[in-house]
Amino acid sequence: xxxxxxxxxxxxxxxxxxxxxxxxxxxxxxxxxxxxxxxxxxxxxxxxxxxxxxxxxxxxxxxxxxxxxxxxxxxxxxxxxxxxxxxxxxxxxxxxxxxxxxxxxxxxxxxxxxxxxxxxxxxxxxxxxxxxxxxxxxxxxxxxxxxxxxxxxxxxxxxxxxxxxxxxxxxxxxxxxxxxxxxxxxxxxxxxxxxxxxxxxxxxxxxxxxxxxxxxxxxxxxxxxxxxxxxxxxxxxxxxxxxxxxxxxxxxxxxxxxxxxxxxxxxxxxx
DNA sequence: AAATTAACCAACCGCCAAAAA
DNA sequence: CTTTTTGGCGGTTGGTTAATT
Numbered sequence: 001x002x003x004x005x006x007x008x009x010x011x012x013x014x015x016x017x018x019x020x021x022x023x024x025x026x027x028x029x030x031x032x033x034x035x036x037x038x039x040x041x042x043x044x045x046x047x048x049x050x051x052x053x054x055x056x057x058x059x060x061x062x063x064x065x066x067x068x069x070x071x072x073x074x075x076x077x078x079x080x081x082x083x084x085x086x087x088x089x090x091x092x093x094x095x096x097x098x099x100x101x102x103x104x105x106x107x108x109x110x111x112x113x114x115x116x117x118x119x120x121x122x123x124x125x126x127x128x129x130x131x132x133x134x135x136x137x138x139x140x141x142x143x144x145x146x147x148x149x150x151x152x153x154x155x156x157x158x159x160x161x162x163x164x165x166x167x168x169x170x171x172x173x174x175x176x177x178x179x180x181x182x183x184x185x186x187x188x189x190x191x192x193x194x195x196x197x198x199x200x201x202x203x204x205x206x207x208x209x210x211x212x213x214x215x216x217x218x219x220x221x222x223x224x225x226x227x228x229x230x231x232x233x234x235x236x237x238x239x240x241x242x243x244x245x246x247x248x249x250x251x252x253x254x255x256x257x258x259x260x261x262x263x264x265x266x267x268x269x270x271x
Numbered sequence: 272a273a274a275t276t277a278a279c280c281a282a283c284c285g286c287c288a289a290a291a292a
Numbered sequence: 293c294t295t296t297t298t299g300g301c302g303g304t305t306g307g308t309t310a311a312t313t
Contacts, residue, residue: 016281016307039298055299056282091301106302107280 013048017057021047025054026062034058060101067099071108079105079113 013021028045035041038051047054060066071079075097082093088109090102097105 014283037298050283052284052299053282059300060281088302102301103281110303111279 011048012050012053014053017061021049022057022062025058029058029062056103060103065099066101068104071100071113075100076113076116079109080117083109 017025024045024047028041032044034055035044038055040051041047042049042051042054045054049057078096079093082089082096086092088106090106090109094100094102094105
């Protein structure tokens with residue numbers, strides 16, 4: 001037996017919101033707030049809607065300072081970096097993008113960015129078959145990345161794994177094997193995710209990742225850290241105006257007892 | 272011009288965790 | 293401590309619009 005529905009499905013309106021409904025909801029929240037109870041709100045506001053539906057409409061559309069329209073290149077990079085680091089944790093990713101909602105980010109990823117990234121990966125794969133960049137190390141890691149509380153596999157998650165593993169190394173069977181190995185890295189922590197994203201973007205010389213400290217390799221003479229970024233803290237948003245490396249090119253590899261991650265441009269992190 | 276396909280996105284659904292009873 | 297309720301989240305669906313045949 002599932003739990004009882006949050007509202008009477010029969011007497012509740014569904015489908016697109018009318019301007020009139022929008023106005024009622026807006027007006028009510030402006031004068032009374034949400035009252036900390038979305039379930040009771042529609043009745044009080046004179047709406048024949050489920051509380052959840054009201055909440056969603058408010059958060060995704062009516063709330064002030066919601067940004068609609070095209071995503072910037074910077075936003076693309078933040079989304080890709082965080083997706084590579086933490087997977088489809090849309091609320092966390094959206095929290096790094098002022099004015100964007102999780103639904104917006106999710107839709108944008110699923111409809112546009114995912115394809116864009118795939119094209120980049122294919123291009124990178126074509127390039128790596130010629131040779132050079134990581135030929136001395138296996139490109140796929142023998143550890144898994146666990147997404148903390150949602151473990152369902154989706155096409156988005158699969159792409160995340162692809163982003164994690166890099167391209168041009170390991171066939172499908174090999175990747176399956178890696179995914180089923182025992183050790184794991186927990187990257188559920190928001191802060192480490194942001195730090196990982198910053199590192200993935202080549203803007204931070206070290207970061208914690210699943211309890212592992214990644215350090216930028218000393219031999220790297222091509223650091224992309226700007227003085228401003230270097231001086232700032234862990235907040236990913238402090239980096240938003242700096243040039244970032246394409247996060248899709250952030251790879252992990254290693255033997256379980258220590259290993260490395262690298263950006264495609266060659267900045268390496270050791271743990 | 273009409274039919275078909277692809278892309279987009281708002282909204283719904285069900286699950287989970289935290290809070291309240 | 294257990295059960296119920298609620299808020300929040302991510303996955304998915306379905307309607308609409310745009311592009312292509």
